[in-house]
Amino acid sequence: MPNALEKRFEAARYNTTIVRPVTPESVWERRISNHVAYALLVYTGLQIFVVMEAIRGEGASILPYLGLIALVGIVIPLCRRVERRWQGLARSGASEETLAARFRGDRLGIWLFAIGFPFGFVALVKGIAALA
Structure with a gap:
């Protein structure tokens, strides 16, 4: 019986792909990963069209730009942390009901944040500008 490495070699040799079975774990991981990816797209769009418009209207302050750089540095690792957490959760052997409840909560959190x-952030920048 060929091992996994031999199967990959044969697949590469004949230019075919290895079809991986769909497991319940991979379904939960894929679902949360899709929500994270789409939420990042929405978040980025809002950063470009909402935050940048607010920054442009506030004058020459560099604080909002530094804040945007910090946001990019913080948000992407947080999203990756959520995906890794779900890799563990999906493989933990938890029941489907437990995973579904956690999925709904995490999905809501992802979208509320995005x-x-x-x-x-715009409200914070405008509040700081109003105090100054």
Whole structure:
């Protein structure tokens, strides 16, 4: 019986792909990964169109630009952490009901953050500008 390395070699040799079976674990991982990816797209779009518009209107302050750099440095690792957490959760042997409940909660958190954080950041910048 050929091992995994031999199977990969044969697949590469004949230019074919190895079809991996769909497991319940991979379904949960893929679902959360899709939500993270789409939320990042929405978040980025809001950063470009909402936050950059607010920054442009606030004058020559560099603080908002530094904040945007920090946001990029923080958000991407957080998203990766969520995906890694789900890799562990999906393989933990938890029941489907438990995974479904956690999925709903995490999905809600991902989308609330992706949509709410850019607007919160604009409110913070405008609040700081109003105090100065």
